[in-house]
Amino acid sequence: xxxxxxxxxxxxxxxxxxxxxxxxxxxxxxxxxxxxxxxxxxxxxxxxxxxxxxxxxxxxxxxxxxxxxxxxxxxxxxxxxxxxxxxxxxxxxxxxxxxxxxxxxxxxxxxxxxxxxxxxxxxxxxxxxxxxxxxxxxxxxxxxxxxxxxxxxxxxxxxxxxxxxxxxxxxxxxxxxxxxxxxxxxxxxxxxxxxxxxxxxxxxxxxxxxxxxxxxxxxxxxxxxxxxxxxxxxxxxxxxxxxxxxxxxxxxxxxxxxxxxxxxxxxxxxxxxxxxxxxxxxxxxxxxxxxxxxxxxxxxxxxxxxxxx
Ligand code: NDP
Ligand code: OXD
Numbered sequence: 001x002x003x004x005x006x007x008x009x010x011x012x013x014x015x016x017x018x019x020x021x022x023x024x025x026x027x028x029x030x031x032x033x034x035x036x037x038x039x040x041x042x043x044x045x046x047x048x049x050x051x052x053x054x055x056x057x058x059x060x061x062x063x064x065x066x067x068x069x070x071x072x073x074x075x076x077x078x079x080x081x082x083x084x085x086x087x088x089x090x091x092x093x094x095x096x097x098x099x100x101x102x103x104x105x106x107x108x109x110x111x112x113x114x115x116x117x118x119x120x121x122x123x124x125x126x127x128x129x130x131x132x133x134x135x136x137x138x139x140x141x142x143x144x145x146x147x148x149x150x151x152x153x154x155x156x157x158x159x160x161x162x163x164x165x166x167x168x169x170x171x172x173x174x175x176x177x178x179x180x181x182x183x184x185x186x187x188x189x190x191x192x193x194x195x196x197x198x199x200x201x202x203x204x205x206x207x208x209x210x211x212x213x214x215x216x217x218x219x220x221x222x223x224x225x226x227x228x229x230x231x232x233x234x235x236x237x238x239x240x241x242x243x244x245x246x247x248x249x250x251x252x253x254x255x256x257x258x259x260x261x262x263x264x265x266x267x268x269x270x271x272x273x274x275x276x277x278x279x280x281x282x283x284x285x286x287x288x289x290x291x292x293x294x295x296x297x298x299x300x301x302x303x304x305x306x307x308x309x
Contacts, residue, residue, distance in 0.1 A: 002031040002290065005042045005059075007051040008068065016068065019279045020046070023287035029294065044290055049074040056080040063293045066286050067303075068277050070144065071224060073197040076308050085303040089143045090285055092278025100222060100274040101138075101148040101192055102155065104246050108190050108218040109134050109157075113244075131156030135187045139204075140194035140223060141167050141174065142309075144275070148192060160187050164200075164307075185212035190220065197224035198308035207232040216243045222274035225250035230261075237266050248274040 004024075006013050017033055024031040033046075039058035045065045047053065056065070057080040064084045067075065072087045107113065110128045134157055138149040141163040153159040153171035160173040162184035167174040175184045185191075191213065195201045205219070206229040219242060221228060230251065236242040246268040247261060253272055261267045289299050303309065 002029055002043045002294065003037050003041050004031050004033045004290065005037055005045045006033055006035055007045050007053040008048045009050045012048055012050070012068070016046070016279050016283060020283040020286060023283040024290065027287045027291045029287065029290060031290065044293065046286055047075065054078065054080075056082070059083070064289065064299055066289055068282060068286075070277075071196055072303050072309065073224065076303055076305060084299055085305070086289055086299050086301045087303050087309070088277050088282055088285065089301045090277050090282035092281035093275050094144055094147050096278070097144045097194075097222060097275035098147050098151045100248075101194075101220065102151050104220045105136055105152055105157070105190055105192065106155070108220070108244065108246075132158055134158060134189055135160065136190045136192065137162065137184050137188035138172075138192045138194060139184065140196070141169065141172070142194070142196075145192070145194035146172075148194060160184060181209070182212060185209055186214065188213050188217055190218050193219065193221040193223040193227050195223045195227055196309035197226050200308075202226045203229040203232075205229065205233065207235070210236045210242060213242070215241055217241075218243055219245040219247075221245065222248040225253070234260060234264075237264065242266075244268070246270065248272055 006017060008016065021033060040060050042059050042062050045059065045062055046068060047065050048068045056078065062083050064086060065081060067085065067087050070088045070093060072085065075081060075085065109131065111126055114126055136152050136157045136159050138145045138159065138161045141149060141161040145161060146169055149159050149161045149169065149172045160175060161169065162175045162180055164176060166176045204227055210232055233242065233245060237245065244266045248270045249272055255261060255269060261269050292299055
């Protein structure tokens with residue numbers, strides 16, 4: 001019997017437990033899901049950071065920690081975690097992120113807020129350029145960024161992407177590393193941030209880099225809060241250099257009530273809802289990784305502990 005510890009909140013257990021049991025049975029695995037196993041008996045840990053589990057040292061036989069979240073910054077540096085760590089790459093999560101990003105890019109591109117937020121009787125027309133005349137840059141070309149970039153290119157946008165390593169994605173102008181950053185920044189009429197939170201990406205969007213973006217840039221951040229130096233962004237918004245920002249993720253979540261982003265006329269705050277891990281598809285990914293672990297095959301979506309994602 002394979003023992004799978006569900007280290008999540010109660011609500012997450014209710015959402016993921018039954019479909020995970022079904023996916024494991026479908027994969028032909030005899031597994032017991034639970035929360036009360038003796039640590040030394042646990043074969044796999046299905047994990048979310050909201051569980052509060054922080055000390056993995058007693059899990060001496062555990063073959064892998066399988067994160068239900070895509071972002072692993074809260075666990076990747078945990079020194080008690082010595083077994084393999086996988087992150088979530090879920091078709092449902094990806095589809096949700098693509099929809100959220102495409103929605104906000106179109107909103108900025110079409111200046112939809114002008115009409116939606118109009119409060120007086122002004123018959124004033126505004127004409128958006130067509131998508132090929134709009135340069136969108138997606139920072140981060142991983143599971144989520146590449147999918148979002150390809151959908152935006154499919155809508156006709158002039159799409160560039162920036163990543164750590166070189167990429168070749170049809171329809172996307174791929175830039176990478178320090179050498180490609182200045183060009184990526186200078187092209188970003190609309191910037192989408194889909195980078196992980198690592199020591200290399202913290203405050204990547206700071207006074208110097210924001211200044212390299214075209215005047216009037218709009219920023220969409222569903223990646224992680226620490227990617228942006230908040231004081232630098234507030235200053236760039238005040239100066240009008242950055243025209244607007246839609247922020248889904250923050251250094252502190254929930255975003256504190258007194259934070260200037262809430263009341264800022266040129267900031268839209270969304271409460272970390274860009275994309276959710278979907279139980280119906282993500283549980284298949286977890287079951288496949290447990291099957292692989294039992295078969296001695298390499299795990300999918302292994303986190304590189306040195307790079308931090
Ligand atoms: P991936 O690991 O698949 O992709 C990360 C991308 O970032 C890769 O293209 C990687 O480059 C690039 N990258 C990492 N470090 C650097 C660097 N120093 N310089 C340049 N590029 C870098 O992650 P996902 O696409 O699955 O997810 C991205 C992030 O989205 C998650 O880490 C999480 O923070 C966030 N997220 C937010 C959600 C929300 O609801 N708001 C939901 C889910 C995820 P390379 O390809 O060369 O490795
Ligand atoms: C994730 C998230 O990382 O929801 O999966 O932010």
